[in-house]
Structures are given as structure tokens and as C-alpha cells.
Amino acid sequence: MALLRSVRGRRLSITAVGAALLAVAACASPVGSGSTSGAACEASARPLTIATGSATGVYAALGSALASQISSSTPLKATAVQTGSTLRNVQQLSTGEYDIAFAQADSAADAVLGQGVFAEPQKIRALARIYSDYTHVIVSAASGITSMADFRGKKISVGSASSGTELIANRLLTAAGLDPKKDVSSQNLDLAASAAAIKAGSIDGFVWSGGLPTGGIADLFASDGASLKFVDISGLIPAMQKDDDVYAAGTIPAATYKTAGDIKTIALPNLLLVRDDFPAADACAVTKVLFQQKNALVAAVPAASGLDPKAAADTAPVQLNDGSRAAITQLGNG
Incomplete structure (x- = not known):
């Protein structure tokens, strides 16, 4: 390919x-x-x-x-x-x-x-x-968020400042019709801090881009998987490809984090x-x-x-x- x-x-x-x-x-x-x-x-x-x-x-x-x-x-x-x-x-x-x-x-x-x-x-x-990275968009099950557009007015970690995760997160929000600077309350947290924040309830969700499995995500789902869920972002691929055609359809298999089913997402090479x-x-x-x-x-x-x-x-x-x-x-x- x-x-x-x-x-x-x-x-x-x-x-x-x-x-x-x-x-x-x-x-x-x-x-x-x-x-x-x-x-x-x-x-x-x-x-x-x-x-x-x-x-x-x-x-x-x-x-x-x-x-x-x-x-x-x-x-x-x-x-x-x-x-x-x-x-x-x-x-x-x-x-x-x-x-x-x-x-x-x-x-x-x-x-x-x-x-x-x-x-x-x-x-x-x-x-x-x-290898390729897979975009993880993880939210609290109680947040009511089912799409990137639902982050309007919500608290989201977009990854460390100037990170590849932040670049993807902001492009995802823009592709969903949101202004990353005005429509969401964003925080620049690394993966460990994002996991801690969602467990504490101080953010509604976070974005992470990484290989499979990512250890920090695996640990998070092992301890708190019942209160979390992934958001399907595959519908935003055409809009993301307008920014950069390295983005492609990807799947996080259910076995990766022991989720109920496979997660459709966006992948890109490293x-x-x-x-x-x-x-x-x-x-x-x-x-x-x-x-x-x-x-x-x-x-x-x-x-x-x-x-x-x-x-x-x-x-x-x-x-x-x-x-x-x-x-x-x-x-x-x-």
C-alpha cells in the first residue's frame, strides 16, 4: 500500500x-x-x-x-x-x-x-x-459523547503541547466542525496525566495516537474499562485527508483492550x-x-x-x- x-x-x-x-x-x-x-x-x-x-x-x-x-x-x-x-x-x-x-x-x-x-x-x-499509529478517542461512558462533534462545551485532553497527538486532535475537532480554541475546553496532558484525569472525572475524554497495544491505554482499560468507551471517528477520514493524505482507515481489534467489539478509527504511519x-x-x-x-x-x-x-x-x-x-x-x- x-x-x-x-x-x-x-x-x-x-x-x-x-x-x-x-x-x-x-x-x-x-x-x-x-x-x-x-x-x-x-x-x-x-x-x-x-x-x-x-x-x-x-x-x-x-x-x-x-x-x-x-x-x-x-x-x-x-x-x-x-x-x-x-x-x-x-x-x-x-x-x-x-x-x-x-x-x-x-x-x-x-x-x-x-x-x-x-x-x-x-x-x-x-x-x-x-509501524502505524492508531487514533484513540476515549470518553467517559457517562459523558454522553458519541462523536467528535459532541465535544462541544466539553473538557478534552488533546495530548502534550506540540505533540503529534495534539496535531491530530485539533484536526479531528476541526473536521467535526468545532473550533479547538473556542468550542472545547482543551488541556495539554500527556498520556499518563490524561488517564489519571479521566479516572478522576476532571475531563470528559482524551485523544491519543499510538501503536497497538499502548501500555498506558491497556492499563487504563484493565482498571476502569467498564466506565469508558471509544468513539468511532472513521467518518471523519475524508475531511482529515484534505489536510494530509497520510491518514487512512484503521481498526483497533476488540482483543487489544478487551472491548466489546472492534473500534473503527484512523491510522497513520510512523x-x-x-x-x-x-x-x-x-x-x-x-x-x-x-x-x-x-x-x-x-x-x-x-x-x-x-x-x-x-x-x-x-x-x-x-x-x-x-x-x-x-x-x-x-x-x-x-
């Missing part, structure tokens, strides 16, 4: 044959002891910082597992850092605070196009498209991002670890089952790092 082939009609090529061939040559040498299976890339021996997400979300768990695999499989020494904002991940990646960053595809698209919170195009590249000067050999090595060590990542974080090397290069409008393209080609999926 070419979910990320274009954003508002803009297409950027993901084939740069000459550069890819050079990167393949640069990445063909095996590393020393601890190299990944098969042909590996010769990464440098240096530290890497990976910007992830909130403590109870999938980014943090997967980032920690990925850092461990990178450190044990290559000369690189990776450390995962918990953060609270996808958009800040990208901003701080651009300024050099982080080396790799998790980001949702809509935020990444805004970054390379220089729109939304980004005053100018950001000089970033992608290592790979990874990307691993780097700056445009990130070394190709390091990118090649990290990309190989990501897919060659998939089983270990899935064992730590079930959402990693969504890693698919056949879709890894589908990152437009964010261009792939040449080393990542080489790795994907060597894995037989370029």
Missing part, C-alpha cells in the same frame, strides 16, 4: 540510483564481533541518542528496545531518551540535540514542507517507515528520522538492525510486528537516507 506516496499532490522520488549504489558500496563491509546476520554495514563507533516519546507509550518502549539492539549488534552505542512531543522531536533533531527521532508521518510531512509549526523546511531524512548529514554507513547499519532484529523487537514491544521491509522505503515526502536505501536494497526489498 502506497500510503505515503504523496502529500497534497507533492511527490518526491525515492529512487536515486547513483547515490544508492555508492551507499551500497559504503555499507558492504561487515562489522566486527557482534555484527548482525548476513552482510552488515560498517557503522562508526560513536554514541547515538534516540528521541522517543512519553513513558507509557510505544515510542519509548520500542526506542529502548531498538537502542539495545543497535548497541549489541554494531559499534554504535545508542541511548533512548523519553520525550513528550513528536514535533519537538523533529525540531530538536534538526538542531542536533538528537541523532534519531521517532515521528508520525503527518508531523514529518509538515517538517519537510515547512508548514504548520515549522517556519521553514527542515533538513531531515528518513531511515525507514516503521517514521524514523535523521538529519540530512547523518552518515550513510551508520544509517545502513541501523536500518538493518531494525529489520533483522525484528523478532527481538516484537518480543519487547508487540507493535513492532508492523515493521515491514517491503514498505520501509515508502516515506515520501521525506526522502530516504542513501544508506537506508542501500540497506533496504540489500535486504531484497528495495
Whole structure:
């Protein structure tokens, strides 16, 4: 599925044959002891910082597992850092605070196009498209809310300030005909605080965008599921796609949070991002670890089952790092 082939009609090529061939040559040498299976890339021996997400979300768990695999499989020494904002991940990646960053595809698209919170195009590249996030809109069963439009006059957490969740939440409210600044009482709470607030009755509902299952949501439904419900937002997909065509129909299976039935929702891909000067050999090595060590990542974080090397290069409008393209080609999926 070419979910990320274009954003508002803009297409950027993901084939740069000459550069890819050079990167393949640069990445063909095996590393020393601890190299990944098969042909590996010769990464440098240096530290890497990976910007992830909130403590109870999938980014943090997967980032920690990925850092461990990178450190044990290559000369690189990776450390995962918990953060609270996808958009800040990208901003701080651009300024050099982080080396790799998790980001949702809509935020990444805004970054390379220089729109939304980004005053100018950001000089970033992608290592790979990874798993997809699913939008969770959760409300108190006593709130009477059955649609996004019903949030008029209600209290809602839209996620941490400048987060990917806030971006989606505000677009959802707008798609439902509401002004996020005037028609709702919104609060910028992270996932843990949102869960605590809905349990305490201080908000009517909240939005969360994350992989399946998200630990914080699973814990919330395990303890208070009888007093909560999901809102079906699938009818807003056409309106959301006017903002960004990375949005697509998705389903949260009933077994995920032990709900009465499947939940129809909106899904969008996640990307691993780097700056445009990130070394190709390091990118090649990290990309190989990501897919060659998939089983270990899935064992730590079930959402990693969504890693698919056949879709890894589908990152437009964010261009792939040449080393990542080489790795994907060597894995037989370029």
C-alpha cells in the first residue's frame, strides 16, 4: 500500500540510483564481533541518542528496545531518551540535540514542507517507515459523547503541547466542525496525566495516537474499562485527508483492550528520522538492525510486528537516507 506516496499532490522520488549504489558500496563491509546476520554495514563507533516519546507509550518502549539492539549488534552505542512531543522531536533533531527521532508521518510531512509549526523546511531524512499509529478517542461512558462533534462545551485532553497527538486532535475537532480554541475546553496532558484525569472525572475524554497495544491505554482499560468507551471517528477520514493524505482507515481489534467489539478509527504511519548529514554507513547499519532484529523487537514491544521491509522505503515526502536505501536494497526489498 502506497500510503505515503504523496502529500497534497507533492511527490518526491525515492529512487536515486547513483547515490544508492555508492551507499551500497559504503555499507558492504561487515562489522566486527557482534555484527548482525548476513552482510552488515560498517557503522562508526560513536554514541547515538534516540528521541522517543512519553513513558507509557510505544515510542519509548520500542526506542529502548531498538537502542539495545543497535548497541549489541554494531559499534554504535545508542541511548533512548523519553520525550513528550513528536514535533519537538523533529525540531530538536534538526538542531542536533538528537541523532534519531521517532515521528508520525503527518508531523514529518509538515517538517519537510515547512508548514504548520515549522517556519521553514527542515533538513531531515528518513531511515525507514516503521509501524502505524492508531487514533484513540476515549470518553467517559457517562459523558454522553458519541462523536467528535459532541465535544462541544466539553473538557478534552488533546495530548502534550506540540505533540503529534495534539496535531491530530485539533484536526479531528476541526473536521467535526468545532473550533479547538473556542468550542472545547482543551488541556495539554500527556498520556499518563490524561488517564489519571479521566479516572478522576476532571475531563470528559482524551485523544491519543499510538501503536497497538499502548501500555498506558491497556492499563487504563484493565482498571476502569467498564466506565469508558471509544468513539468511532472513521467518518471523519475524508475531511482529515484534505489536510494530509497520510491518514487512512484503521481498526483497533476488540482483543487489544478487551472491548466489546472492534473500534473503527484512523491510522497513520510512523517514521524514523535523521538529519540530512547523518552518515550513510551508520544509517545502513541501523536500518538493518531494525529489520533483522525484528523478532527481538516484537518480543519487547508487540507493535513492532508492523515493521515491514517491503514498505520501509515508502516515506515520501521525506526522502530516504542513501544508506537506508542501500540497506533496504540489500535486504531484497528495495
